[in-house]
Amino acid sequence: MHQFVARVAFAAFVAFASMPATSSVADAASMQHAAVIDVQYRPVRGCWPVEAVQKARWAGLRNARVTHMTPKRVAVSGRGYRGWEQMWFANVRGCPLIRR
Known part of the structure; x- marks a missing residue:
């Protein structure tokens, strides 16, 4: 029973650790693109x-x-x-x- 719990815990750890590694590249590209869209250009001006x-x-x-x-x-x-x-x-x- 002890070996079964250890194997399940190890499998869960491996699955959990691999999820951010596969999606981080796609998320980084989408976040960079979203940041460019959300930036608003405010020109240097005087007092309105x-x-x-x-x-x-x-x-x-x-x-x-x-x-x-x-x-x-x-x-x-x-x-x-x-x-x-x-x-x-x-x-x-x-x-x-x-x-x-």
Whole structure:
């Protein structure tokens, strides 16, 4: 009985160890191809006006809208706690805040 259990365990081990070896090549090719399909191209750009307005609203401006846009900065105006306020964002990727 001991030899039977040992042979069954050995056969199961061999079967289990051989399964990943046979499918890994096919899986690697499909994963590489899937990764190429899922990659989205995002070009380098400046600050989108929508992104600047969202950041201004998150910072507390109500009725925020873009009032002035130059190649270097984007101005967003809206209502703050003390009345009308204006925020300036750099016209680069990510819209960092310059001045409030």
